[in-house]
Amino acid sequence: MDPALNGMNIAILVTDGFEQVELTEPKKALEAAGALTRIVSDKFDKVQGMNHDQPGDQFTVDLLLREADAKAFDAVLLPGGKVNAAALREMDEAQRFVQNIEEDNKPIAVICHGGWLLVSAGLVEGRTMTSFPALEQDIRSAGGNWVDQEVVVDGNLVSSRTPEDIPAFNDKMVEVIANRMQEHLRGTGDEHAVGLAGS
Secondary structure: OOOOOOEEEEHHHHHHOEEEHHHHHHHHHHOOOOEEEEEEEEOOEEEEEEEEEEEEEEOOOEEHHHHOHHHHOOEEOOOOOOHHHHHHHHOHHHHHHHHHHHHHOOOOOEHHHHHHHHOOOOOOOOEEEEOOOHHHHHHHHHHOOEEOOOOOOOOOOOEEEEHHHOOOOOOHHHHHHHHHHHHHHHOOOOOOOOOOOOO
């Protein structure tokens, strides 16, 4: 049987200061399921990961944020890390990218502090989600329903709290993206189509 996400294009949106394991482990899970992942950033060449408060590895940027078209992707992954998330939420291009993903009802997978971007982009009102506990009041103030669970699925939105939740987060992220692909294929009647991008 083909991998669940065969041919799906997933954007991983980060800037310097992201929590490294929140990128690497979900990225592995997506690729193991057959997806193609691309690191999208405002930074040229490399982006800096963190292991909590210590510098981690650098990762190659595949696509500059200002050149990224949400229509070319089937879903977006938003790793956390306080520095990363605080910077992304202030970027108009990052807000527009996730708004465009949401407009097409494509999956958004967000963990830890990553939810700050969704708050700033106006995408949490009426949604049930979780995050790093420090974001609870921001999410509630923006009209979201914050809950303390390892993983929460609300339609196209998958959210988790911390690196400890990554196994559950990965499972639900892959499941939601796979379900979205199957819904699209049923809608088109083409069981052999690959990916949703552009739809």
